[in-house]
Amino acid sequence: MSNGLEGIVAADTVLSHVDGNTGTIWVRGHTIDDLVRNHGYEGTVAIIWESFAGTGLTRAKIQSAFGAGRERAFAQMGDWLGAASKRPLLEGVRIALAALPENSAPADVVATLPVAIAALVRTREGQPPVRPDASLATAADFLRMLKGEPASESDIRGLDTYLTVVCENGLGNSSFAARVTVSTQASLASAVISAYCAFTGPLHGGAPGPVLDMLDEIKTSGDIDGWIANKLKDGGRLMGFGHRVFRIRDPRADMLRAAVAALNKDAGRLAFASEVEAKALAALARHKPGRPLKSNIEMNAALLLDAVGVPRDAFTQVFAVARSPGWIANALEQAKTGRMIRPASNYIGPKPET
Numbered sequence: 001m002s003n004g005l006e007g008i009v010a011a012d013t014v015l016s017h018v019d020g021n022t023g024t025i026w027v028r029g030h031t032i033d034d035l036v037r038n039h040g041y042e043g044t045v046a047i048i049w050e051s052f053a054g055t056g057l058t059r060a061k062i063q064s065a066f067g068a069g070r071e072r073a074f075a076q077m078g079d080w081l082g083a084a085s086k087r088p089l090l091e092g093v094r095i096a097l098a099a100l101p102e103n104s105a106p107a108d109v110v111a112t113l114p115v116a117i118a119a120l121v122r123t124r125e126g127q128p129p130v131r132p133d134a135s136l137a138t139a140a141d142f143l144r145m146l147k148g149e150p151a152s153e154s155d156i157r158g159l160d161t162y163l164t165v166v167c168e169n170g171l172g173n174s175s176f177a178a179r180v181t182v183s184t185q186a187s188l189a190s191a192v193i194s195a196y197c198a199f200t201g202p203l204h205g206g207a208p209g210p211v212l213d214m215l216d217e218i219k220t221s222g223d224i225d226g227w228i229a230n231k232l233k234d235g236g237r238l239m240g241f242g243h244r245v246f247r248i249r250d251p252r253a254d255m256l257r258a259a260v261a262a263l264n265k266d267a268g269r270l271a272f273a274s275e276v277e278a279k280a281l282a283a284l285a286r287h288k289p290g291r292p293l294k295s296n297i298e299m300n301a302a303l304l305l306d307a308v309g310v311p312r313d314a315f316t317q318v319f320a321v322a323r324s325p326g327w328i329a330n331a332l333e334q335a336k337t338g339r340m341i342r343p344a345s346n347y348i349g350p351k352p353e354t
């Protein structure tokens with residue numbers, strides 16, 4: 001057995017299918033491309049939540065439930081804002097989630113995240129939190145609450161693409177954490193807090209911010225190949241590369257790259273990122289010849305979030321906005337089985353002496 005449990009199938013699911021050898025992702029019978037073009041974030045949530053968090057769900061119904069949820073989260077902000085605003089964003093958002101009532105509805109759990117992120121960013125900038133506009137979709141209202149003014153159509157489209165592309169992706173570490181928690185009949189709120197905590201590590205949802213740090217460090221060094229070689233020589237990992245499942249380039253990376261390019265913002269930075277990516281892939285192929293280490297989504301995700309004005313230390317939290325409906329769908333699907341997850345361990349310690 002590997003300590004990473006790779007290859008172990010731990011759930012039957014109707015939610016998503018990921019084949020890392022062919023670069024295939026299906027979300028309840030839809031391709032990611034179809035979801036981006038025809039359904040958007042709220043439409044995708046309607047698809048993955050159908051028969052788990054309601055029936056007859058539509059994009060409009062989810063948009064309305066998320067809008068009402070943001071209003072409720074804003075009204076409850078006094079429960080957590082004081083404590084949360086004294087902490088780094090990662091901790092502040094954890095505090096906001098921890099303040100959710102045990103019986104919180106799925107849409108209220110998800111809607112807490114954009115409200116908390118925007119309010120915490122604004123509070124630290126000395127600005128008052130902006131009241132949500134329940135009539136807007138999540139991408140538009142989040143950017144509006146974050147910046148205090150309506151975002152451009154292209155930024156809204158770019159962020160909606162991001163939220164849609166990364167909403168659900170097989171049995172990721174965080175989705176598994178949600179399943180483990182809910183399988184004890186713990187609440188959905190507790191399941192999402194478990195998932196969020198698992199998500200924040202740099203090997204999973206914590207990667208996009210460090211990707212930009214890496215690009216900046218490489219730029220400052222003025223020597224792409226030398227920086228990469230030193231990093232690998234020191235046993236470091238190149239952020240934005242490698243994946244437990246994908247053995248070829250993550251198909252979502254190109255969709256996000258196209259979305260960043262469509263924003264038409266910083267072509268120079270995009271070109272630099274492409275150059276770093278090509279050199280990193282070549283270096284990784286030399287470094288681990290037997291192990292295909294390809295681009296994951298994180299470099300393009302980071303460039304996109306940066307381009308639409310999300311602060312770097314909020315990247316993981318915005319990623320959680322996208323992924324939390326997937327955590328909830330996984331938790332509700334697990335709860336339907338009624339079976340507690342309780343694997344076994346292999347004892348390798350000493351035997352008692354007597």
Ligand code: ACO
Nearest residue numbers: 202203204205207236237238239240241242243244288296
């Ligand atoms: N840079 C350098 N070396 C790497 C990288 C990398 N990005 N990724 C893997 N390796 C090395 C490992 O250290 C390992 O070396 P070893 O055999 O000497 O111990 C070898 O390649 C094989 O590693 P894997 O088994 O393929 O990696 P694993 O499945 O454990 O980890 C992970 C996958 C965590 C994503 C890893 O590739 C990584 O750390 N990448 C950088 C962080 C990152 O981009 N995370 C975001 C992932 S996407 C997401 O979760 C949303």
